[in-house]
Amino acid sequence: MNSKTKIIVLHMKEIIYTVIFATLGILILCLLFFMFSGDRHSSVSDKKYTPGVYTSSFTLGNEDLELEVSVSDTSINSIRISNLSETVTAMYPLLQPSLENLADQICKSQSLDHLTLSSDSPYTSQLLLNTIRDALKKAAATN
Template identity: 40%
Template sequence: MSNTKIVILRMKEIIYTAIFVGLGILLILLLLIMFHPGKSDTTKETPEEANKYTPGVYTTEVALGNTTANLEIVLDSDHVNHIKLVSLDDTVETMYPLLSPTVEDISKQLSNGVDVEHVVLSQESQYTQTLLLEAINQTLQKAELPN
């Protein structure tokens, strides 16, 4: 029987050692995950990246068939504040009823920090949104600060 006790004591030692090795590996993995530079550290803006645009109000014309609509874009130094249609004729509003809601939707997305390439297009006004996004993108390129 004394032989049996020695085997049990050795088995306990093996189990304790395996538990401590497992906890040690878990601790090392936890430390690596905690102190590994993630995406949040690499996306921090440097002062040079914070100033992307020349602040101001920019107006561009959007061709809609035989007429045009004026699109006003208000920019901060780092993002779009607001986009709206300026002096829109009743005839243009009647002919293109999705124009105003589409501009409002794009304005909300861009003022919330969404990039122009990542604006979500809706199915019912996809063509109108694409047309407006092209005009907005061209205006933002004109407003960008030179590197």
């Protein structure tokens, strides 16, 4: 019998580095896979709103105003006052800036939580926020 024994010497440090780098490589590949292979079709459970434009009314002084909220299946697209006259703008000059501030925050965060109300007009901002909330209740998808 002719047997040649081969002895392989491995340093423990090299084995540990190899295992760590292999694990990191697999982790990065899994992360890339999950990032770029997301669900391409939204399911019924992902639907938050029924697409459309929903209105809610509020009163300032003697003027009745309508606030419009435009939504798609999953997001709030825009918020505006539909019948804003020059008289109302002159009487309530902070109305439009307050609405723009709230609309920007809501459209970016897609939530009514943790909003920063204007310090110049907190009551107007709260009135607008309640009106937006009412319009979004009408837009909520029924599953």
